[in-house]
Amino acid sequence: MMTVLKTLVVAAVLAVLGALTFLYSGLYSIGADNKHFKVTHWALETLRERSIAREIRDIKVPRLDDPQQLLAGGQDYNDMCSGCHLQPGKTQSDLNSAMYPQPPNLSLQPAKGLYGDANARAARHFWYIKHGIKASGMPAWGQTHTDERIWAMVAFIQKLPTLTPEQYQILTAPEEGATDEPMAGM
């Protein structure tokens, strides 16, 4: 019994030393142009999906059909998100194709049933926008934006895949007399 225990302790110490040696060696390529191994990819995705599934359980999705919400969410989306997440008629950007992980094109219809029903998808989108994803480039907008403003973006994103490029332009145009436009009234 004692020898088994000793062997286990030695193995654990060696594993920790091995991991530390690897960490300090610089052999791991941190470059975004060097893709993950399949197993790393799987581990990271599992970590993300399990975490999100647990954290969105208590999110209550409000009504998302107010036209004012769509307008406010549309402007915010166009200003803060479309560079990474694209828009109808714009299927590529340098930012989008150079990032790893690559930001999903939110103007495309998600695969049917992906991430559950409409309610589950909205809750997921809210969580994503509010908290962001570590080491992925997806910012945590909840640091600087109210829940109300985030829900407006969620409302807009649910409609986004159904919009034509023209409808997108209309919905995301800054309001007349808007003051947060740097050049407004000039």
Ligand code: HEC
């Ligand atoms: C600098 C680039 C960048 C910006 C700007 C950005 N995102 Fe993201 N976003 C990402 C990346 C990268 C991911 C994928 C993260 C991952 O792999 O989980 C992502 C994921 C998401 C997802 C999850 C989609 C899904 O399939 O579940 C949503 C929703 C989202 N972003 C919304 C937004 C919104 C809304 C904004 C603007 C307020 C925004 N993002 C701004 C990079 C960005």
